[in-house]
Amino acid sequence: MIRETGTAPTADEIRRWLTERIAFYIDLPIERIDPDRKLTELGLDSIYVLTMCGDIEDRLGVVVDAAMIWDHPTVGSLAVRLAEDVAEQR
Numbered sequence: 001m002i003r004e005t006g007t008a009p010t011a012d013e014i015r016r017w018l019t020e021r022i023a024f025y026i027d028l029p030i031e032r033i034d035p036d037r038k039l040t041e042l043g044l045d046s047i048y049v050l051t052m053c054g055d056i057e058d059r060l061g062v063v064v065d066a067a068m069i070w071d072h073p074t075v076g077s078l079a080v081r082l083a084e085d086v087a088e089q090r
Contacts, residue, residue: 046066049066
């Protein structure tokens with residue numbers, strides 16, 4: 001889980017949180033979410049992506065547009081990018 005402290009979350013913490021969110025969106029067990037599989041292959045469409053952008057902004061405090069998610073199409077790559085963005089803002 002992402003810490004609520006003043007320290008920036010790690011890419012692994014963000015990856016776990018994103019995996020939980022995606023599993024919730026597409027109603028799959030967390031174990032079935034492969035962090036190296038493209039989000040579109042998991043069933044995320046533009047509606048889910050926009051919802052995920054809002055969740056990311058609320059949780060991490062960084063502005064995210066849908067293009068970022070398409071540019072980083074896996075949970076793993078998106079988590080790394082988000083960790084970098086969060087660290088830059090701290």
